Amino acid sequence: MSIFRSGQPSNPFATRHWGPGNVTFLFPEGESLDGLLARLDEAGWHAELVGDHGVGKSTLLATLREAAEARGWPVLWCKMRQVSPRLPWGWQWRWRRARVVFLDSGELLPGRQWRALARWATRGGRGLVVTLHAPKDWGLRVDLAPRAETFAALLSHLLRRPIAQQAAARWLEKHATPRQALFALYEAYEEDAAVTLADLTAPRPHREEPPTP
Numbered sequence: 649m650s651i652f653r654s655g656q657p658s659n660p661f662a663t664r665h666w667g668p669g670n671v672t673f674l675f676p677e678g679e680s681l682d683g684l685l686a687r688l689d690e691a692g693w694h695a696e697l698v699g700d701h702g703v704g705k706s707t708l709l710a711t712l713r714e715a716a717e718a719r720g721w722p723v724l725w726c727k728m729r730q731v732s733p734r735l736p737w738g739w740q741w742r743w744r745r746a747r748v749v750f751l752d753s754g755e756l757l758p759g760r761q762w763r764a765l766a767r768w769a770t771r772g773g774r775g776l777v778v779t780l781h782a783p784k785d786w787g788l789r790v791d792l793a794p795r796a797e798t799f800a801a802l803l804s805h806l807l808r809r810p811i812a813q814q815a816a817a818r819w820l821e822k823h824a825t826p827r828q829a830l831f832a833l834y835e836a837y838e839e840d841a842a843v844t845l846a847d848l849t850a851p852r853p854h855r856e857e858p859p860t861p
Contacts, residue, residue, distance in 0.1 A: 693775025694787025702827025
């Protein structure tokens with residue numbers, strides 16, 4: 649089944665509600681945007697956001713871009729594409745006015761171009777924040793992983809009602825990443841919104857332990 653069907657016209661799990669730029673990154677307990685910004689300032693905005701597909705790297709990158717723009721900095725956003733994963737022609741000249749470059753899907757960039765971009769950022773005193781699947785030892789490293797508490801907070805935001813961490817954890821247990829869990833929730837909601845919402849809000853049934861012989 650396609651995730652782009654629209655049988656439910658107000659499906660809260662549609663990507664337009666939670667894709668990068670549509671929702672602010674939700675930090676785990678004990679962490680905050682201000683704390684990360686302070687660490688980025690210390691690192692000269694040289695940073696890598698590392699994690700698997702669908703753990704929130706692009707969403708965090710968009711949130712950091714908004715924070716940089718709020719400071720009045722000239723920023724540039726570039727996303728690598730599978731079809732042609734290369735920097736645009738004349739990028740050194742075309743990007744010269746940027747204070748910070750935000751590079752999404754940086755793992756697709758060929759090694760030679762990555763090294764040229766890193767030298768360009770270092771020598772020019774520019775920031776470079778990149779999302780990666782594996783670290784490149786580029787400045788501040790921020791590791792991202794699926795967390796039930798932040799997924800529950802995202803579901804609560806999308807549904808505008810409290811969603812227990814246990815209910816969010818059930819969906820994460822079935823799917824590798826929050827993105828895949830959201831795709832599955834989209835499909836389930838399309839098929840029966842009432843059942844899907846009931847599954848999210850109902851507590852997990854208690855299992856009686858068999859008596860010890």
